[in-house]
Amino acid sequence: MQFFFYHYSLFSLLCSFIAALTGFLLFDKFKNTNGRYFIYYLFFVFIIELIGGYTVFIDRNREFLGLRDCLLNTPFLNNFWWYNITWKIVAVILLSRFYQKVLENESFKRILKVSTILFTIFAFFYVGFNWDIYLNKSLIVLKLTGSIIVLQCVVFYFLELLNSEKNIACFSSLEFYVSAVILIWWLTTMPLDFYNVYFDANDKSYIKLRYGILFIANLLMYLCFSLSLIYSKPQNK
Amino acid sequence: MFFTILNLFQTSEQVTVTESERYLLVYMMVVLFVLTTLIILFFVTFQKRKNKLLIEKFEQQKRFEEEIIITQQEIQEETLKHVGRELHDNIGQLLAVASMQINLIENTVEEKSRAKVKDTSNIIKDSLQEVRALSKSLNTDVIFNAGLGPSIANEVERINRMNVLEVKMKVEGEIMDFENKKDEVIVFRIFQEFVSNTIKYANAKSIEIMLSFTPDELDINISDDGDGFDISETKKGAGLINMENRAEMINATYQLNSEVGKGTSLNLKYPFKPKSN
Numbered sequence: 001m002q003f004f005f006y007h008y009s010l011f012s013l014l015c016s017f018i019a020a021l022t023g024f025l026l027f028d029k030f031k032n033t034n035g036r037y038f039i040y041y042l043f044f045v046f047i048i049e050l051i052g053g054y055t056v057f058i059d060r061n062r063e064f065l066g067l068r069d070c071l072l073n074t075p076f077l078n079n080f081w082w083y084n085i086t087w088k089i090v091a092v093i094l095l096s097r098f099y100q101k102v103l104e105n106e107s108f109k110r111i112l113k114v115s116t117i118l119f120t121i122f123a124f125f126y127v128g129f130n131w132d133i134y135l136n137k138s139l140i141v142l143k144l145t146g147s148i149i150v151l152q153c154v155v156f157y158f159l160e161l162l163n164s165e166k167n168i169a170c171f172s173s174l175e176f177y178v179s180a181v182i183l184i185w186w187l188t189t190m191p192l193d194f195y196n197v198y199f200d201a202n203d204k205s206y207i208k209l210r211y212g213i214l215f216i217a218n219l220l221m222y223l224c225f226s227l228s229l230i231y232s233k234p235q236n237k
Numbered sequence: 238m239f240f241t242i243l244n245l246f247q248t249s250e251q252v253t254v255t256e257s258e259r260y261l262l263v264y265m266m267v268v269l270f271v272l273t274t275l276i277i278l279f280f281v282t283f284q285k286r287k288n289k290l291l292i293e294k295f296e297q298q299k300r301f302e303e304e305i306i307i308t309q310q311e312i313q314e315e316t317l318k319h320v321g322r323e324l325h326d327n328i329g330q331l332l333a334v335a336s337m338q339i340n341l342i343e344n345t346v347e348e349k350s351r352a353k354v355k356d357t358s359n360i361i362k363d364s365l366q367e368v369r370a371l372s373k374s375l376n377t378d379v380i381f382n383a384g385l386g387p388s389i390a391n392e393v394e395r396i397n398r399m400n401v402l403e404v405k406m407k408v409e410g411e412i413m414d415f416e417n418k419k420d421e422v423i424v425f426r427i428f429q430e431f432v433s434n435t436i437k438y439a440n441a442k443s444i445e446i447m448l449s450f451t452p453d454e455l456d457i458n459i460s461d462d463g464d465g466f467d468i469s470e471t472k473k474g475a476g477l478i479n480m481e482n483r484a485e486m487i488n489a490t491y492q493l494n495s496e497v498g499k500g501t502s503l504n505l506k507y508p509f510k511p512k513s514n
Contacts, residue, residue, distance in 0.1 A: 158280060165291065170284060180277045188270045191262055195254060203253040213266065 008211050009056045013049045015215075015222040020046035022226035033234045035174045037098040042225065044094060048086045055079045075135035084139050089123045092116075092146035095182075099153035102175050105163075108156040112149075119149050140193050147186055154183045173235050177228030185221045189214065306482050314377045314422065321375030324368050332365040370395040374429070377422050385421040386412040386448070389428060393446065401436055402461075403443040410450035416509065420487045424457070424507060427480050427491075431459050431503050434476055439463025439501060454509060460502035465495045 004011065023039035030036050055078060058064045058071070071077045096116040103109050123142055127134045157179045161170055170176050192213065198206040254262075339358045346354055373379045373391060380388045386408065393404045415421045428446075435441050441463030449456040473481075477493070484491035484505060495501035 184273045198254040206254040
């Protein structure tokens with residue numbers, strides 16, 4: 001267990017790597033479909049995780065002690081600033097772009113587009129007004145508003161499927177599985193964010209719990225993404 | 238102001254989470270997980286039912302359309318048969334009588350008119366032959382009895398006599414009768430439609446017909462050297478659609494190729510044994 005928690009960020013990186021690798025290998029299959037935007041998203045997530053791991057890397061390697069000392073009294077010693085901007089803002093916008101391509105209903109598309117723009121503006125101002133928190137803590141408000149956008153995407157997609165007369169092949173489409181997995185993941189991991197206070201306060205037993213849960217959730221999510229990439233059939237619009 | 242309210246979420250006190258709170262967290266997540274999975278499962282079952290209904294509706298629609306095509310075909314065949322019989326029984330009979338009478342006259346007229354009367358008599362005989370051939374190609378029963386090969390040969394001869402264009406016909410393999418005689422009529426009608434289109438629109442000099450019989454299928458290739466047309470741009474007329482529908486009805490693969498300036502060709506593959514799909 002000790003080993004797992006020590007290398008947690010590596011394991012977590014491995015999860016997203018599996019999904020990104022599957023996406024890379026199967027890119028040809030989805031080259032002409034909307035699936036390619038989802039694969040770009042997987043690449044992006046992998047890069048977030050890769051760069052985000054820099055804090056742990058610097059911490060554990062003696063050669064970088066000098067660099068660590070440089071960062072010592074700056075916010076960059078932690079990676080909150082990085083995850084706040086990439087995971088909480090850009091990833092949400094990318095996901096919303098993906099669904100804007102997938103959805104066919106014009107009014108759903110428009111609502112999604114407008115709310116994404118509003119979210120972007122809000123995020124911009126929120127970060128601007130709370131620069132200190134942005135640098136040092138995880139921004140739960142952005143996470144919540146971002147979740148609204150993501151859930152909107154998924155709900156719109158399911159509504160469209162329910163209303164459509166022609167989507168006979170939806171059980172072999174990538175979008176369907178991705179939506180199901182995203183819905184489960186976002187709703188299930190949401191409570192974790194309300195416990196962030198304890199995470200910030202370095203509560204050991206909570207941190208272990210959180211890592212354990214997040215790891216299982218991430219592993220399942222990325223494995224499901226990989227499997228759905230393998231299993232689904234590309235659908236041309 | 239707004240942002241300060243939002244920041245209530247982000248307290249900075251040093252706190253730890255109690256054991257019960259941890260259990261609560263895990264419990265909450267499990268419940269959420271189960272609930273969302275249930276939602277998805279519900280959605281999947283609903284969607285499956287809907288798909289089933291959609292497929293049924295689609296199949297019903299297809300059956301209905303097939304029924305309409307078959308009825309249309311039957312009406313058409315009936316009409317053609319009627320016209321053919323009328324041609325044979327009425328006009329043919331009249332021409333036969335005319336031919337007989339002119340033969341009688343031929344011997345009684347003066348020497349100088351005799352050549353003209355002879356010509357007229359020949360024309361009447363030719364007309365009679367034409368009418369009989371035409372009635373044969375129209376009457377389903379004749380095609381039914383004679384079989385596909387002889388019927389096509391008969392039609393080829395008839396067109397060649399018209400001197401509009403030259404039709405060449407080639408047969409490979411052993412001529413086989415269809416198990417389903419009705420299909421022979423349908424293949425023959427497709428052939429007829431193609432040839433009549435060529436005569437009407439293509440300005441062709443010749444048509445080549447190739448029938449290859451193999452134990453499994455009949456492969457028919459018909460091509461003309463006419464003007465051709467752009468398939469993607471030309472609106473399909475009743476003739477083309479009819480050919481396609483007919484081919485679909487007998488499970489034959491139908492492929493029409495045409496290019497401006499390069500003529501038109503039709504490839505029709507009729508399987509003798511019904512494909513099991």
